[in-house]
Every structure is written in structure tokens, then in C-alpha cells.
Amino acid sequence: xxxxxxxxxxxxxxxxxxxxxxxxxxxxxxxxxxxxxxxxxxxxxxxxxxxxxxxxxxxxxxxxxxxxxxxxxxxxxxxxxxxxxxxxxxxxxxxxxxxxxxxxxxxxxxxxxxxxxxxxxxxxxxxxxxxxxxxxxxxxxxxxxxxxxxxxxxxxxxxxxxxxxxxxxxxxxxxxxxxxxxxxxxxxxxxxxxxxxxxxxxxxxxxxxxxxxxxxx
Amino acid sequence: xxxxxxxxxxxxxxxxxxxxxxxxxxxxxxxxxxxxxxxxxxxxxxxxxxxxxxxxxxxxxxxxxxxxxxxxxxxxxxxxxxxxxxxxxxxxxxxxxxxxxxxxxxxxxxxxxxx
Numbered sequence: 001x002x003x004x005x006x007x008x009x010x011x012x013x014x015x016x017x018x019x020x021x022x023x024x025x026x027x028x029x030x031x032x033x034x035x036x037x038x039x040x041x042x043x044x045x046x047x048x049x050x051x052x053x054x055x056x057x058x059x060x061x062x063x064x065x066x067x068x069x070x071x072x073x074x075x076x077x078x079x080x081x082x083x084x085x086x087x088x089x090x091x092x093x094x095x096x097x098x099x100x101x102x103x104x105x106x107x108x109x110x111x112x113x114x115x116x117x118x119x120x121x122x123x124x125x126x127x128x129x130x131x132x133x134x135x136x137x138x139x140x141x142x143x144x145x146x147x148x149x150x151x152x153x154x155x156x157x158x159x160x161x162x163x164x165x166x167x168x169x170x171x172x173x174x175x176x177x178x179x180x181x182x183x184x185x186x187x188x189x190x191x192x193x194x195x196x197x198x199x200x201x202x203x204x205x206x207x208x209x210x211x212x213x214x215x216x217x
Numbered sequence: 218x219x220x221x222x223x224x225x226x227x228x229x230x231x232x233x234x235x236x237x238x239x240x241x242x243x244x245x246x247x248x249x250x251x252x253x254x255x256x257x258x259x260x261x262x263x264x265x266x267x268x269x270x271x272x273x274x275x276x277x278x279x280x281x282x283x284x285x286x287x288x289x290x291x292x293x294x295x296x297x298x299x300x301x302x303x304x305x306x307x308x309x310x311x312x313x314x315x316x317x318x319x320x321x322x323x324x325x326x327x328x329x330x331x332x
Binding site: 085088 | 273275277278283285286287292294
């Protein structure tokens with residue numbers, strides 16, 4: 001199905017890389033415009049490159065460039081950097097955060113939103129990001145809300161949410177996806193080296209899995 | 218110290234907001250971590266009696282808890298918090314104890330400098 005507009009909302013540069021970038025590339029290939037709202041620059045990341053080429057102060061600049069390069073590779077022409085700080089999203093005022101996302105929703109009018117499943121995404125920034133998207137969308141009448149596809153990877157997500165209901169084969173765009181992953185060099189180079197030694201990464205990367213958000217109101 | 222009551226800690230944080238307060242913030246894995254386990258990389262840090270002013274403080278998490286204090290141009294953050302205490306001097310003490318009961322993290326606020 002061809003979407004009208006896809007809005008991706010994640011808190012960190014590279015949150016899209018492993019689990020969503022193939023889906024993004026396919027939407028772009030279909031001619032669907034994609035907007036990516038990224039809440040922070042991943043300022044508090046611990047991966048500094050292998051060997052380290054970033055430091056605590058240069059990391060946000062490097063990760064911003066990496067994110068812009070990943071967007072260029074994926075064909076995302078609308079990247080919004082919201083200017084929050086890594087590891088602090090959950091401490092922001094929830095209504096104000098939802099206001100920022102609601103403004104982007106109103107402007108872009110997406111038919112599909114991709115974010116983290118609140119409560120099932122391990123990192124507090126992931127959960128707070130997903131919760132803010134849901135909070136913003138709940139201001140709309142239920143029948144007017146876009147579909148929300150959520151990424152989740154908490155240990156209990158399949159137990160609580162069941163199997164992911166959206167399984168996408170992204171093997172036709174796997175080279176684009178791999179290039180987007182590599183663009184986040186400071187964060188992914190070590191992981192990709194380790195994965196290539198194990199030799200199991202490619203099969204895993206060819207499939208992307210989502211849970212459609214189930215409204216509770 | 219008592220196991221954290223998140224609502225009570227939130228109330229305490231609110232009382233320190235928007236005024237000058239002194240902070241002690243510490244993480245520690247103990248001085249012997251690398252001695253007991255050579256594969257363990259020992260690291261820690263603390264600051265004490267630094268004066269700050271935060272506009273909003275929040276405690277989150279299901280326990281162990283996290284606390285974030287939003288400053289005019291920065292942040293204070295601690296995770297792994299398990300216990301709290303209001304001292305007779307009106308100091309808010311938050312601590313995180315590991316599975317053996319040893320201190321791993323401390324975040325403390327006071328209107329007057331810590332001794």
C-alpha cells in the first residue's frame with residue numbers, strides 16, 4: 001500500500017538504522033515523502049568509534065553529520081532536529097513535548113507514523129518518545145489518527161503484545177540499508193565488525209518487524 | 218534510609234526547585250572492583266557542594282529509579298536510585314545500593330552546604 005506521507009519519530013540518531021531504515025528506503029522508493037523527527041543528537045552515547053575518534057564534546061557534531069548522511073542515503077529530505085538532550089527526554093514536561101510532535105503531525109499530515117512502542121522499548125528515551133507521539137495523537141479523534149507502527153524489543157514485548165503484526169522483507173533494499181547503517185560510523189562500525197565475524201547479521205537485517213499500536217481510549 | 222517512595226521524593230524535589238541548592242552527586246563501583254575482577258574497568262566520579270538551581274526535577278522509573286534535574290543551561294542525572302531519607306537538617310538524600318547492599322550512586326540536595 002502506498003502511504004501519503006510517513007513520519008518517523010525517534011530520540012537518537014541511528015535509532016532508525018537497524019530496525020527501520022529498510023522500510024524507510026522502500027517508502028521513498030514508492031514515491032512517499034518521509035519526515036524524520038529526531039529528538040536528540042545522542043550526546044551521551046558511549047561508542048566513540050573503533051578506535052575512538054569522537055569525544056564527549058565532539059560526539060553530537062559527529063552524530064549530526066552521520067544522521068544527515070544516513071538521511072541522504074535513504075532519500076529523507078525532511079529531517080527535523082528537535083534539540084532535546086540524550087537521556088533527558090523522560091524528564092521533560094510531557095505536554096510540551098507532545099505539543100512539539102503535534103505541530104509536526106499537523107504540518108505533515110502523515111498516513112503512517114513510526115516510533116517506539118511506549119513501555120516496551122528498553123531505553124527511557126525510547127519509551128518517553130513513543131509515549132509523546134501517542135499523547136500527541138490522542139488529541140485527534142480516533143478515526144482521524146494515522147496508523148502507528150511501533151518498534152519494540154523489551155524482553156516481555158512478545159509476551160504482552162503478541163507477535164509483531166507487520167513483517168517487512170527489506171532484502172530488495174538491503175544495500176541501501178547497510179549503507180545507512182554504516183553512515184552512523186561512530187555507533188555502528190564496531191557492531192558491524194563483530195556481526196560480520198559472526199556472520200549472522202545479514203539475515204536478521206533483511207526483515208523489519210513492527211507492532212501496530214493498539215489504542216486504549 | 219528507606220526504600221524510595223516515588224511520590225514523596227517527587228514532593229521533596231519540587232520543594233528544592235527554582236532556588237539555589239547544594240548538590241552532592243556520586244557514582245562509585247568501589248576502590249577494589251578491579252582488584253577483585255581484573256576484567257572490570259573501575260570508574261567513578263563525584264562532585265560535592267556545587268551550587269545549582271533547577272527549574273524542574275522529576276523522579277521516574279519502576280524502581281530502581283532515575284532522577285533528572287533540568288537547569289537553566291544543563292542537566293543533572295542519576296540512575297539506579299533505591300533509597301531515600303529526609304534528614305533533620307532538611308537535606309534530601311537519595312542513594313542506589315547494589316545487589317549486595319553497597320552504595321553505587323548518590324544524589325543529595327541541601328539548602329546549606331554539606332559538612
